[in-house]
Amino acid sequence: MSGDVLRDALERIDGRPYGHYRDLRGRDFELGPLCLRFDHVQGDPFAAPSRVRVDAPPGVAALPAPLRATADARRAAADLVQRQVRAALEGVRPGAGSGKSGLLEIARPGQEVLERTGARLDADGALRLRLSVGLPAAGRRILGRAAADLLCDRLRETLLSALRSLDPAALAAHVACVEDQIALRAALGPAGLVAFVAAGSHLPRRSGADDRPLAGALPLELGGVEAVELEAPHAGVLRGLGIPRGVTLIVGGGYHGKSTLLQALALGVYDHVPGDGRERCVADPALVGVRAEDGRSVRGVDLRPFIGALPLGRSTRAFDSDDASGSTSQAASIIEALEVGATGLLIDEDTAATNFMIRDARMRRLVPGAEEPITPFIDRARELWERRGVSSVLVVGGAGDYLDVADVVLRMRDYQPLDVTARAREVAAELPLGEAAPRPADPWPAAPPRVPLPGGLDPSHGRRPERVRGQSTRSIEFGREEIDVSALYQLADPAQVRAVGDALLELSRGLCDGRLALPQLLDAIDALIDHEGLDTICRGGHGDRARPRRFEIAAALDRLRSLRVAPGGD
Numbered sequence: 001m002s003g004d005v006l007r008d009a010l011e012r013i014d015g016r017p018y019g020h021y022r023d024l025r026g027r028d029f030e031l032g033p034l035c036l037r038f039d040h041v042q043g044d045p046f047a048a049p050s051r052v053r054v055d056a057p058p059g060v061a062a063l064p065a066p067l068r069a070t071a072d073a074r075r076a077a078a079d080l081v082q083r084q085v086r087a088a089l090e091g092v093r094p095g096a097g098s099g100k101s102g103l104l105e106i107a108r109p110g111q112e113v114l115e116r117t118g119a120r121l122d123a124d125g126a127l128r129l130r131l132s133v134g135l136p137a138a139g140r141r142i143l144g145r146a147a148a149d150l151l152c153d154r155l156r157e158t159l160l161s162a163l164r165s166l167d168p169a170a171l172a173a174h175v176a177c178v179e180d181q182i183a184l185r186a187a188l189g190p191a192g193l194v195a196f197v198a199a200g201s202h203l204p205r206r207s208g209a210d211d212r213p214l215a216g217a218l219p220l221e222l223g224g225v226e227a228v229e230l231e232a233p234h235a236g237v238l239r240g241l242g243i244p245r246g247v248t249l250i251v252g253g254g255y256h257g258k259s260t261l262l263q264a265l266a267l268g269v270y271d272h273v274p275g276d277g278r279e280r281c282v283a284d285p286a287l288v289g290v291r292a293e294d295g296r297s298v299r300g301v302d303l304r305p306f307i308g309a310l311p312l313g314r315s316t317r318a319f320d321s322d323d324a325s326g327s328t329s330q331a332a333s334i335i336e337a338l339e340v341g342a343t344g345l346l347i348d349e350d351t352a353a354t355n356f357m358i359r360d361a362r363m364r365r366l367v368p369g370a371e372e373p374i375t376p377f378i379d380r381a382r383e384l385w386e387r388r389g390v391s392s393v394l395v396v397g398g399a400g401d402y403l404d405v406a407d408v409v410l411r412m413r414d415y416q417p418l419d420v421t422a423r424a425r426e427v428a429a430e431l432p433l434g435e436a437a438p439r440p441a442d443p444w445p446a447a448p449p450r451v452p453l454p455g456g457l458d459p460s461h462g463r464r465p466e467r468v469r470g471q472s473t474r475s476i477e478f479g480r481e482e483i484d485v486s487a488l489y490q491l492a493d494p495a496q497v498r499a500v501g502d503a504l505l506e507l508s509r510g511l512c513d514g515r516l517a518l519p520q521l522l523d524a525i526d527a528l529i530d531h532e533g534l535d536t537i538c539r540g541g542h543g544d545r546a547r548p549r550r551f552e553i554a555a556a557l558d559r560l561r562s563l564r565v566a567p568g569g570d
Contacts (some may be wrong), residue, residue: 005029005030006029006030006031006036006148006151006152007148007152009023009024009029010142010144010145010147010148010151010152011144011145011148012144013142013144014142014143014144014145015141015142015144016141016142016144017140017141017142018043018044018045018135018137018140018141018142019043020142021041021042021050021135021142021147022041024038024041025038025039025040025041026038026039031054031151031152031155031156032156032160033056033057033060033160034054034055034056034060034156034159034160035054035055035057036052036053036054036151036155037052037053037054037055038050038051038052039051039052039053039130039540039541040540040541041135042100042134042135044099044137044140045097045098045099045100045101045134045135045136045137045140046098046099046100047099047100049100049103049105049132049133049134049135050132050133050134050135051130051131051132051133051540051541051542051543052130052131052132052133052541053128053129053130053131053541054128054129054130054131054155054159055126055127055128055129056126056127056128056129056159056163057126058122058124058125058126059125060127060160060163060164061081061125061127061163061164061166062164062166062168063077063121063125063166063171064168064171064172066172066175067171067172067175068121068122068123068124068125069123072178072179072182073175073178073179074120074121074122074123075113075114075115075121075178076113076174076175076177076178076179076271077121077171077174077175078116078119078120078121078127079109079113079114079116079119079174079178079273080166080170080171080174081119081121081127081129081163081166082106082107082109082116082118082119082129083109084162084166085106085119085129085159085162085163086105086106086107086108086109087162088158088159088161088162089104089105089106089131089158091158092104092154092155092158094134095136095146095149095150097134097136097137097138097143097146098137098138098139098140099134099137100134101134101135101136101137101143101146102134102136102146102150103132103133103134104131104132104133104134104150104154104155104158105131105132105133106118106119106129106130106131106132106543107130107132107495107543107544109493109495109546110211110492110493110495111211111212111272111273111276111278111492112267112270112271112272112273112492112493112546113174113178113270113271113272113273114270114271114493114495114496114546114547115529115534115546115547116495116534116543116545116546116547117130117534117535117538117542117543117544117545117546118130118543118544120533120535127163129159129543130541130542130543131155131543132543132544133150133151133155135147136150173274174273174274176233176234177234177271177272177273177274177279178271179232179233179234180232180233180234180235180279180280181232181271181272181279181280181282182271183231183232183233184196184230184232184238184280184282185282185283185284185285187230187231188230188282188283188284189284191228191230191242192244192245193228193242193243193244193245193284194243194244194245194248194283194284194287194343194344194391194393195242195243195265195268195281195282195283195284195287195393196228196230196240196241196242196243196280196281196282196283197220197240197241197243197261197264197265197268197280197281198220198238198239198240198280198281199219199220199221199222199227199238199239199240199241200219200220200280201219201220201240201264201277201278201280201281202214202217202218202219202220202277202278203217203220203257203260203261203263203264203277203278203281203415204217204257204260204415205260205263211492212276213275213276213277213278217277217415218414218415218416220240220241220415220416220417221416222239222240222241223416224411224413224416224417224418224419225241225410225417225418225419226419227239227240227241228240228241228242232280235280238280240280241410241417243265243283243393243408244407244408245344245385245389245391246385246391246392246407246408247381247382247385247391247392247394247405247406247407247408248391248392248393248394248406248407248408248409248410249394249395249396249402249403249406249408249409249410249424250262250393250394250395250396250410250412251395251396251397251409251410251411251412251420251424252397252411252412252413253397253413254397256412256413256414256415257412257414257415257416258348258395258397258412259348259350259395260415261395261410261412261417262289262346262348262393262395263489264278264281265281265283265287265346265393266283266287266289266346266489266490267283267490267492268281268282268283268287269283269284269285269286269287269490269549270492284343284344284391285549286341286342286343286344286551287342287343287344287345287346287391287393288337288342288344288345288346288490288551289345289346289347289348289488289489289490290330290333290334290337290345290346290347291330291333291347291348291351291352291487291489292326292327292329292330292351292352292353292356293324293326293329293330293333293484293487294324294325294326294329295323295324295329296324296329296332296484296487296559297321297322297323297324297558297559297560297561297563298319298320298321298324298328298329298332298558299320299450299456299558299563299564299565300318300319300320300450300564300565300566300567301318301319301332301335301336301450301558302316302317302318302319302335302445302447303316303319303328303331303332303335304316304317304445304447305331305335305375305380305441305444305445306327306331306334306335306356306374306375306377306380307319307327307328307331307373307374307375308373308374308375309373310373316373317445317447318567319332322561325353326353326355326356327353327355327356327374329353330352330353330356330377331356331374332558333555334377336554336555336558337551337554337555338388338390339449339450339518339519339554340518340519340522340550340551340554341519341550341551342390342551343389343390343391344390344391344392344393345384345390345391345392345393346393346394347377347392347393347394347395348394348395349394349395349396349397349398349399350395350397351487355374355376356374356376356377357376357377357378357399358376358377358378358399358401358402359372359374359376359378359436360401360436361433361434361435361436364435364436365435375441375442378399378401378402378404378405378438379438379439379440379441380441380444381394381402381405381438382405382438383440383441383444385407387444388444400427400431401433401436401438403424403425403427403428404428404433404437404438405438406421406424407421408421409421409423409424447567448517448567448568449517449518449519449520449568450517450518450565450566450567450568451514451515451516451517451518451565451566451567451568452507452512452514452518452521452557452563452564452565453512453514453564453565453566454508454510454512454513454514455564456560456562456563456564456565457504457507457508457512457560457562457563458479458480458508458562459478459479459504459505459508460479460480461479461480466479466505466508467479468501468502468504468505469498469501470494470497470498470499470500470501471497472494472497473485473486473488473491473492473493473494473496473497474486474497476497476500476501476504476556477501478501478504478505478560479562481560481561481562483556483559483560484559485497485500485552485555485556485559488552488555488556490549490551490552491548491552493546494544495544495545495546496546496547496548496552497548498538498542498544498545499534499537499538499545499546499547499548500548500552500553500556501556502537502538502539502542502545503525503537503548503553504553504556504557504560505537506525506528506537507521507525507557511524511525514566517568518554518557518565522550522553522554525537525550525553526550529547534546534547
């Protein structure tokens with residue numbers, strides 16, 4: 001249907017009750033070379049905006065073939081297109097009207113270059129954009145002529161201008177930046193590294209609420225460490241700080257950049273935009289940050305590697321709790337992460353449970369070992385690396401006991417790294433721990449993966465069969481429950497949180513059948529997205545979704561209090 005058809009349809013319903021806008025839902029309209037489709041029409045002008053899809057055929061945006069030759073190149077190019085379209089739409093001022101009348105918006109991307117539903121680029125150069133539109137009204141009466149002007153004129157002209165004025169050089173640089181990060185990340189394993197931070201990187205952020213680079217921050221220098229060299233296809237050979245596989249400590253005084261470096265490593269699992277300061281800071285994509293979380297639920301987790309039999313003979317083989325302690329929650333988070341494929345752990349002493357991390361000589365003497373069910377992480381760190389190949393990167397400010405188990409010790413001073421491994425070994429020899437020294441733990445017990453049961457995933461709420469909604473990066477409403485995801489700090493974007501909710505909803509729709517173990521369910525979700533795109537789990541035409549990792553999907557599921565699991569088997 002042409003743009004004239006849309007204009008006529010909107011003018012015909014001018015002055016009618018707002019509900020008549022719903023006649024547009026599911027229909028396609030031509031806006032010159034563009035095609036507009038209404039995926040969702042808001043119920044009234046004060047409700048969440050309507051969702052529309054705009055398809056631009058090949059050639060509308062002149063995107064050179066190299067920028068769409070691979071899935072990663074297309075992801076990067078689409079990311080910049082979404083940013084440019086958003087900037088263009090910000091110049092379209094809403095007209096008068098009730099509620100959200102006249103709103104035109106595409107979701108705002110963060111500093112990460114993620115697969116998003118807001119903009120998708122196909123191999124042939126076709127583009128699909130998903131936007132939010134506030135259909136105009138006066139009170140609850142349709143302003144049809146204003147809607148025709150908004151959609152048939154201003155939206156069409158703005159999108160065509162934005163797509164036809166894309167800067168080829170900026171697009172090429174954006175794609176090259178992402179391709180370099182992918183290549184650097186792929187080079188970590190062969191180089192024996194879990195992370196790499198290039199010299200000149202700017203790691204500090206403006207604030208906890210603003211992830212953009214801090215103006216005036218000192219760039220990373222290599223004067224105190226031996227440089228590692230990795231090669232990127234566009235930037236060439238880069239020199240930087242390499243974090244080796246094994247056990248690495250990050251030490252130093254307060255406010256000198258320990259946690260800043262760890263946070264950069266945590267988000268180095270994602271690609272970043274040019275100019276972010278961390279676009280040459282990359283990490284193993286299977287690194288998982290864990291924290292203590294007082295009060296979280298735990299379902300069927302075998303805690304025996306860290307917590308033995310409890311008083312009164314209570315087993316921890318398949319541990320359940322609605323209100324786990326800090327140490328129990330941290331133990332559970334580690335075991336859950338390993339269950340779904342984590343190859344490395346990121347732990348900050350500031351957000352860890354002290355009694356889970358260490359047990360000093362005085363406490364060992366005061367409380368006999370037979371009365372302490374907790375095996376501290378310090379007793380497992382070497383075993384995790386040497387027998388299971390799981391690395392640990394730990395920020396340590398006060399627990400010097402960890403010098404005894406570290407392969408590398410980096411000291412942060414004025415946000416600059418110094419390799420103090422040799423000195424750390426001297427200190428450890430000068431001040432031996434004696435009876436508090438890390439001691440071999442019992443062998444890590446084998447446990448089958450857990451099988452989530454479908455009865456534990458109920459997204460219904462009242463008369464609504466499905467109610468799932470992400471709240472910033474803090475929580476997910478799932479049916480009648482609220483899942484606290486605030487401790488999952490590798491959820492970098494609220495759009496990922498919303499997509500995690502969609503993934504849980506997809507599990508509840510039959511994928512979780514009581515037979516597939518958790519790793520298999522995550523494999524199935526990844527396969528759906530890989531083969532059919534993020535839209536396949538993010539139904540409803542939403543343009544504000546971004547792809548999460550399997551680890552955060554699993555972690556959100558593990559924090560669902562209604563979750564029920566059974567042990568897997570052959």
